[in-house]
Amino acid sequence: MTDVFKGSFTQQESIPEEGIAAAVEVMRSGRLHRYNLVGDEVGETGLLEREFAAYTGARYALAVASGGYAMATALRAVGVRPGQKVLTNAFTLAPVPGAIASVGAVPVFVGVTEDLVIDLDDLEAKSDQADILMLSHMRGHLCDMERLMEICDRAGITVLEDCAHTMGAAWKGRASGRWGKVGCYSTQTYKHMNSGEGGFLVTDDDEIAARATMLSGSYMLYGRNGTVPPEEIFADVKYETPNVSGRMDHLRAAILRPQLARLDSQCAAWNARYRKVEEGLRGTPGLRLVERPEEERFVGSSIQFLLLDWDETAVGEVVARCLRRGVELKWFGGAEPVGFTSRYDSWRYAPSEPMPKSDRILKSILDMRLPLTFSLEDCALIARIIRAEVGAVWQGAQA
16 A cells, blocks of 8 residues: 655644743733833843844844844844845745845846755855855855855955744754844744744844844834944944834734743754654665755754756656645745745846856756644655655656
């Protein structure tokens, strides 16, 4: 009998009971706005900012409406202007070039390697084209951050990190988001903490933190934030910085605080599932796994593998066959964007020169979520299904 997986790839775990209780208390108070505080009360949002700053080791953390908002705010806070070029990954999701375009800047795409990280040779070759890099740690893959920073420091490039897929991850023990000038994180439902929508911006820079706080819509209430630069930093910033409101509220902060407290154990649970699928797929003919370097502490909330140089029809057949058996794979090689999958050549607001080396890799990438609602037995079954269907199509193509 052919096995079929019957789980849901979009079903997340429930919010912790402590978060539900705290959210109910916020709702009963009626004071959901982050600045609706009484006396010296810090509030859920301010407390979350302090806790997230402590978790990442950053001086400042700002809780905002989404990861995309965090990126656009970071770009504005470091002074990016309309028409300015900003380097970013060719392999990423649409909110990254979208954030760049939203401030009127122009994305310049950098290639991807078979390890699904930014191509550092291509970055070095393009380092004279821009002085900002919005680095996307796409699908949780961290490049050699020491070499990247050497390239960028030498070229005078300011690094901003998109850590939507790497909250809890690190390179050589240094947290994702703490290598560049600013780290940006997401708490959208499919990320490592779930508030539906939401995000963070972290930095050690006083002026960037002050500008980001004003941009987020603090009015003159910035002193009530959880982590606040010195008052004198705001002296000019508060008059020069537009209000582009994107605050997080107490309700979402209340939901997130218990999740942050258990984030490390959640990351370990994702990695156990990742390793189970990886183990089941290893050695499948025609399938290339992405080997994780020892220097990387990753979070395996999704897994990717490559069908390098396969015919597009054959890749599509693998996706269809797996879906018939209940396994949902997302393909980054389709000519048209589907769901959240799209490529640099889909973003017509950000035209690019052809990138044939990256195109070869992008056309081979299959991606799969690993929600914590899956058991290890589920993950083993999913791997068996993928292995069988990839093998069947591979054998057919070799016949």
